[in-house]
Amino acid sequence: MTSIVWQRRRAAVGSTWRDFTRDRGGLIGLVVLGAVVVLALLAPLVTDPAALDVTKAAGERWQPPSGEYWFGTDHTGRSVLLLTWWGSRISLLVGLTATVLSVMIGTLVGITAAHFGGWPSAGLMWVTSFFLVLPSLVLAIALSSVLPRGIWTIVLAIAVTSWASTARLVRAQTLSVEARPYIERARVLGGGHAHVIGRHVLPAVLPLVFVNTTLTVANAIVAEATLSFLGLGDPAAVSWGSMLRAANLHGAVSQRAWWFLLPPGLGVVVVVLTFTLVGRALETVLNPRLRGDR
Amino acid sequence: MSPLLELRGLGVRYRTDRGEVTAVRDVDLTLEAGQTLGLAGESGCGKSTVAMSVLRLLPKSARVDGEILLDGEDVTTMTWGRLRAVRWARASVVFQGAMHALNPVRRVGDQIAEPIRLHGGSARVADLLDQVELPAAKARAYPHELSGGQKQRIMIAMALACDPRLVIADEPTTALDVIVQAQVLGVLSRLVAEQGIGLVMISHDLSVLASTCDRLAVMRHGAIVEQGPAREVIAAPTHPHTQALAAAFPVVGDPAFRQVRPDEVRESAPLLRAEGLRVDYRGRAGVVRAVRGVDLEIGTGEIVALVGESGSGKTTTARTLLGLRAPTAGRVLFEGAELPTSAKGLREYRRQVQLVLQDPTSALNPRHTVYESVAEGLRIHRVPGDEAELVADALAKAEMRPPESFFPVLPHELSGGQRQRVVIAGALALGPRLLVADEPVASLDASVRGEILALLLRLRRDLGLAALIITHDLGLAWSIADRVAVMYEGVLVEQGTVEEVLLTPRHEYTRRLLAAVPSTTP
Secondary structure, eight states: OHHHHHHHHHHHHHHHHEEEEHHHHHHHHHHHHHHHHHHHHHHHHSGGGGGOOOGGGOOOOTTOOOOTTOOOOTTTTOOHHHHHHHHHHHHHHHHHHHHHHHHHHHHHHHHHHHHOOOOHHHHHHHHHHHHHHSSHHHHHHHHHHSOOOHHHHHHHHHHHHHHHHHHHHHHHHHHHTSSSSSHHHHTTTTTOHHHIIIIIHHHHHHHHHHHHHHHHHHHHHHHHHHHHHHSSTTSOOHHHHHHHHHHOOOOOOOOOOOHHHHHHHHHHHHHHHHHHHHHHHHHHHHHHGEEEEE | EEEEESEEEEEEEETTTTTTEEEEEEEEEEEEETTTEEEOOTTSSSHHHHHHTTOOOOOTTTTEEEEEEEEEEEGGOOOOOHHHHBBBTTTEEEOOOOOHHSTEEEEEEEHHHHHHHHHOOOOOOOHHHTTTTTOGGGGOGGGSSSSSHHHHHHHHHHHHHHOOOOEEEEEETTTSSSHHHHHHHHHHHHHHHHOEEHHHHSOOOOHHHHHOOOOEEEEEETTEEEEHHHHHHHHHOHHHHHHHHHHHHHOOOOOOGGGGGGGGOOOOEEEEEEEEEEOOOEEETTEEEEEEEEEHHHHTTTTEEEOTTTSSHHHHHHHTTTSSSOOOEEEEETTEEEEESSSSHHHHHHHHHEOOOOOOHHSOOOTOHHHHHHHHHHHHTTTOOOOHHHHHHHHTTTTOOSGGGTTTOOOGGHHHHHHHHHHHHHHHOOOSSSSEEEEETSSOHHHHHHHHHHHHHHHHHHHOOEEEEEEEEEHHHHHHHHHEEEEEETEEEEEEHHHHHHHHHHHHHHHHHHHHOSSSOO
16 A cells, blocks of 8 residues: 555655756756755865965965966955855854754644634744734844854744744635644544644645745855854854954954955855755746746 | 427436437427426436537537427538527527626626627617616626625526526535525516517526526436426426436425424534634634523533525634634533533544535545545544454445445445435544534535435434534424524524424514525415
8 A cells, every 4th residue: 555655745845846857947957956965065175174274274365366376365365265155054054954943843833723713823923923013124133142152043043033934925825724624524524733733734834835945045154154153153063154254343444455355155046046946946836827828 | 489498308418438428318498488487307317418509509529319499400410600699699598607608807787798799789788787776886897796696696697688588507505595596586587578589598407497487497317308388397396307306406494304203302402502603714804703602501411403595604604613723702512511622622522413514526535445534533533442343334324335345446336315324423432411513514415415415314313413414404494403594694683492483483583594595386
């Protein structure tokens, strides 16, 4: 029996993939994203992290791009290429973990609020609205200045401030699924809350959550860069945000060192763009209403 | 003089992803002014496509062959401007589903006047409302302030706005209660007689067509299989499909349609009992008393029909009997013991009493295979035994044979009747003793209704399964029930054996209900 189920799932994944590849933007995004991720993972294998140490910087300060240093050097003589490369690891790590955390909170709150109803649900939606109206950057800054510094603080600050929209979305979808008669049938068959949520609601909501995840990652990466730029990140770790901060602090603009500003900035733009492209493409595949007339 | 409407060799094909699909082929029809033509058939037979092709309202993917002559003028070759002039002024449509065809944010009077203004006439909304027997003050109402029957009459008034000579009514009474349906049909018939309008009426319900139409055409798979004077077609159908359609709408009082054999009705012990049941809803407009004191009893192996119009509280009663909703007052007894209130107790109760919902399409999770849907209850209750065997057994009881071949099938690959069988199999898997069926055949095609009803009867015969059937259809009650309870405004106004209630009704409301049932016999 299970083999038939698996066959069916494989076929479903196959057809989703075929629909996805039809969207050229999404495909390009996926390829670029894949390349960025692979490079980030390979960094410790092909480069020497020792070169990131200020005390062991080998190059001249403020050196423009050359054959030796493709992206030039920074104010301490480190290679900007190397910094950008290693910075992508932190940006992706923080972006992804913060998103997973945020989407998990959002899904939990959304499903709970929609499924159980009554005053606890009303209370949950009050909290959600509170987080929605609060300027999330201000809250994140406040959080990361109170908590000990480090990337996990940033992850927490981003997650806590960005789950509210996911919660709203999941709640709406759960409400629409729960209004369908097959939920009533499941209840009449004797199914409790766990059964209804696990067997019927969650599988119907997950595609939406998945799409939402890819779009949230982009926001989280920007938020990480912002917080690091403002000096709230881990001072020891190199990230795109902290590079921009260093460039700003040490007068890269007055030195006309454009090579120190552009690579991390473009890094953020490219990664955010690829996540958005992939997310949009997934959205059209998983939500046929957006497909429009063919 | 040429006839009002003439279709010559009409064929319609749709271009789809899977190639061309023929929706209509070789349809020849004629209609004279002052005549009524009924177009009958099941869902997907092409009857709505025929209707829409008359005003060229088909989607862009449609290809039309043949001729559509409106007063001798071919619609298919008209220019766009000419077509706009003809639409509504010469022929108009009463669209299916009045609930959704009206703009919810505009007053109905403005909506009726809209076609008149477009065609440059002066609005005479009050006059039109009068024709459909509505007070002129209703012009200032919004759609949500009107009942279903009133909205349907607004739609008819809208169709009449530009004095068309031809009106096409697409399922004008679907989703209306019998009494309201009779009123709407009365309005339509009177308009045809008084104003000499030609009317094409589309329906899946032969009895509706029989009571209003002069001539009848029966469609199947895009072609007309039988056509002739309505009385003759219904009294002596020659095509097997027409016979199946006619048999699907039982005539109350006709012994031929009674499927329960007299010897089957036997004395039985009470199984489920409701005593002084009251259910209140707290709505926006205060407390709604949905059920106001119901005493009902269902015996072992007994089939009881709970009849009433929408909003009479019959569905709420059923939900309360199932323990899905707590009664405000009164109690429900199963085998003499009051319904449990704990989650665990209710779960045990679910093995005894099961529900079959109205629309099998939405009652099955579209992502679950037949196997998973039927096994759902078994898994919840951790029923011991070989799961595959139990599922196969339940499917076989619901007459899905061979059961194994249906295991990997998804609901959308099944027909409506098969889906309902899967829902029934899912309920049977738990071995219940009572089935509560909420309009079990209302959303099914005519030809499979009989099969599902026969299945319920066979389950009673073989398994001793009792059933509470909730329906608005008196014919259905006549065909399979032992006892009938009539519900009106939250109260049971009459209950007794089928013969007592339906042949010699005592309560005024039951009489009105019976009088409104459209009949295929003149």
